[in-house]
Amino acid sequence: MQKSLHLDPAKCTGCLQCELACSYEKLGEFNPSRSLIRVFTFHFEGRFAPYTCTQCDEAWCQRACPVDAITMDLATGAKVVNDDKCVGCKVCTISCPFGTVNYVQETGKVAKCDLCGGDPECAKSCPTGAITFIDANLTGYERMQAYAEKSLPSAEASA
Amino acid sequence: MRHIIIGAGPSGVVAAETLRKADPAAEIYLIGDEPEPPYSRMAIPYFLVKKVTEEGTYLRNASHYAEQEIAYISQHVSSVDTQAKQLGLADGSSLPYDKLLIATGSYPVAPPIPGIDLPNVHSCWTLEDARQIASLAHEGANVVLMGAGFIGCIILESLKMRGVNLSVVEMGDRMVPRMMDEKAGGLLKKWCIEKGVNVLTSTKITAITEVGDEDGSGMSVALDNGDSLPADLVITATGVKSNIAFLEGSGIETKDGIVVDDYLQTSVADVYASGDVAQGKDLSTGEYHVQAIQPTAVDHGRIAALNMAGKQVKHHGNINMNVLDTLGLISHSFGLWMGVDGGDSVEIYNPDLYKYLNLRFGVDDQADILVGASTLGMTQHIGVIRGLIESKTHLKDWKAHLMQDPTRIMEAYLASTQVLDNIV
The missing domain is CATH 3.50.50.60 (FAD/NAD(P)-binding domain)
Known part of the structure; x- marks a missing residue:
């Protein structure tokens, strides 16, 4: 059964442990500025929202890549950046309408969530259950994706 | 059913792959006229600094086309006979098609000054x-x-x-x-x-x-x-023009590029056009012109292919957008980055830090919709600007927040879309 990240802003306290866990897993250092999941702050409502890639089916980033550097991990469904192929042209960063592929100046390549190969550290580190990794059918991701895709004209026509 | 695609750039390759998915039994030909496997011009700067080898510029790996049963032909197409539905190739042979996609891209033009033809x-x-x-x-x-x-x-x-x-x-x-x-x-x-x-x-x-x-x-x-x-x-590096000269006499209507309808079909039935050669719809203006950018080229390729496979998929338009890395200073432009008459705008301009961000909003009932943006020195969550412009999301209260602090574009997106449904 395919699993996906379920993000529940209502449960997020803004503790940023997910950002620490993500950066530690990916870089071996605590560097939230390079975390692939980010917690956004809403001062006006006193709320927080964790957000990262939703691993779209027809992924804009993947299609826009001119050198086939973004491919799907068949085991997890994650869209993964292959560092040895990425030339750093950044076209995927403007193509992703959710803003979840970022260029990293230090590496000269782009980075995005790859679900940690099927065992995402952000979910494991979240103390309040705001980030969970569960059966894809239950996450509401489909609903989110459907909403987003409906609102984006260039998304019509999933083959 | 035989689909032929002229042009082996990103638009042509994505079209061939989409056709293979949508029409598994079809014959698919992909024709390119350069003596290389299909490659990306976008990757050339990285080849020049040896960040990648020539192979690193290839759009797909070598075995991909055979695996997908896409016949790749290295030939120049010299004419299109839309009556007989066949192509004339440079070697004198001809190739019949049922559906044709023209994705021949563009070529560089140089001003006619003395010495422009010198060898170096x-x-x-x-x-x-x-x-x-x-x-x-x-x-x-x-x-x-x-x-x-x-x-x-x-x-x-x-x-x-x-x-x-x-x-x-x-x-x-x-x-x-x-x-x-x-x-x-x-x-x-x-x-x-x-x-x-x-x-x-x-x-x-x-x-x-x-x-x-x-x-x-x-x-x-x-x-x-x-x-x-x-x-x-x-x-x-003084501009490019669409590769349309070989279409003379074909009956296919051209202006700056090939004129297409909202299904990316040309003025001739069963002939489609995509990418840098096609005057597709601009989502921002509703006008039809050549955008010549990679994301548009691949969107075109996919939608044209689906229509060739009989799926009736409408192209609603693409916004113009670019990303540029100039000696490490990264810049972007999206949509109507120059703004619209009477529309609000907000900017951050910090020349000492080489930072610039300018957001442009629409007018009247679109006054809280983002219509364009330009940036300098920003790399995080940049794609969300595309998302907000294309989805024409009404930002409501978040427009005022952005007018105060335009860097909070990602928060504006999250607060204005489905993600926070369950908290507000």
């Missing part, structure tokens, strides 16, 4: 051009880059990294005039000068002459201000 004057468009440039742009060589548009700026970094003495000559009043306003273009110029590039704006090259110094490679580049620059290599 090159465009930077094909892999072969890149090989020539790589052989001439050695450390300490004098290189003059003609044009500081998008392509000029993209190769500027590679040239600088090769250690050449670089001059850039742009006839517009600023760098990248078609993607940046005065502030962004001005900052970019300052940045390049600080990095040791000789940047001349509002300047034209009037002639290139061989001066025949000892090694015989020297040229002199004359400028309209009376000065001249020494050059071992001149690179022209």
Whole structure:
């Protein structure tokens, strides 16, 4: 059964442990500025929202890549950046309408969530259950994706 | 059913793959006229600095086309007979089609000045051009880059990294005039000068002459201000035009590019066009013109292919957008970055830090909709600008927040879309 990240802003306290866990897993250092999941702050409502890639089916980033550097991990469904192929042209960063592929100046390549190969550290580190990794059918991701895709004209026509 | 795609750039390759998915039993031909496997021009700057090998510029790996049962033909198409539904190839043979996609892209144009045909004057468009440039742009060589548009700026970094003495000559009043306003273009110029590039704006090259110094490679580049620059290599990056000459007499309507409808079909039935050669719909203006950008090319390729496979999929349009990395200074432009009459805008401008962000909003019932943006020195969550413009999301209260702090674009997106449904 395919699993996906379920993000529940209502449960997020803004503790940023997910950002620490993500950066530690990916870089071996605590560097939230390079975390692939980010917690956004809403001062006006006193709320927080964790957000990262939703691993779209027809992924804009993947299609826009001119050198086939973004491919799907068949085991997890994650869209993964292959560092040895990425030339750093950044076209995927403007193509992703959710803003979840970022260029990293230090590496000269782009980075995005790859679900940690099927065992995402952000979910494991979240103390309040705001980030969970569960059966894809239950996450509401489909609903989110459907909403987003409906609102984006260039998304019509999933083959 | 036989589908033929002319042009093996990103649009053609994505179209071939989409056709394979949508019409598994069809015959699919992909025709390219360069002596290489399908590759990406976008990757050429990275090839020039040896970040990737030639193979690293290929759109797909070598076995991909055979695996997908896409027949790749390396041939120049010299004519299209839309009555007989067949192509004339350069070797004299002909090839019949049921559905045809023209994805022939564009070619570089250079101004007709004296000396433009000299052997060490090159465009930077094909892999072969890149090989020539790589052989001439050695450390300490004098290189003059003609044009500081998008392509000029993209190769500027590679040239600088090769250690050449670089001059850039742009006839517009600023760098990248078609993607940046005065502030962004001005900052970019300052940045390049600080990095040791000789940047001349509002300047034209009037002639290139061989001066025949000892090694015989020297040229002199004359400028309209009376000065001249020494050059071992001149690179022209002065714009491109659609590859449509071979369509003469085919009955396919062309203007700047190929005229298409909202299904990317041309004026002739069963003939489609996509990518840099097609005048597709611009989502921002509703007008039809050539955008010549990678994301549009691949969207076109996919939608054209689905229609060729009989799926009736409408193309709603693409916004124009670009990303540019000039010697490490990253810039973006999206949609109506120059703004609309009467629309609000907000900007952050910090020349000392090379930071610039300008958001543009619509008017009347679109006053809280983002219609365009430009940035300098930003890399995080940038794609969300595309998402907000394309989805025409009403930002409501978040417009006022953005007018206070335009950097909070990602928060505006999250708060205005489905993600926070369950908390507000």
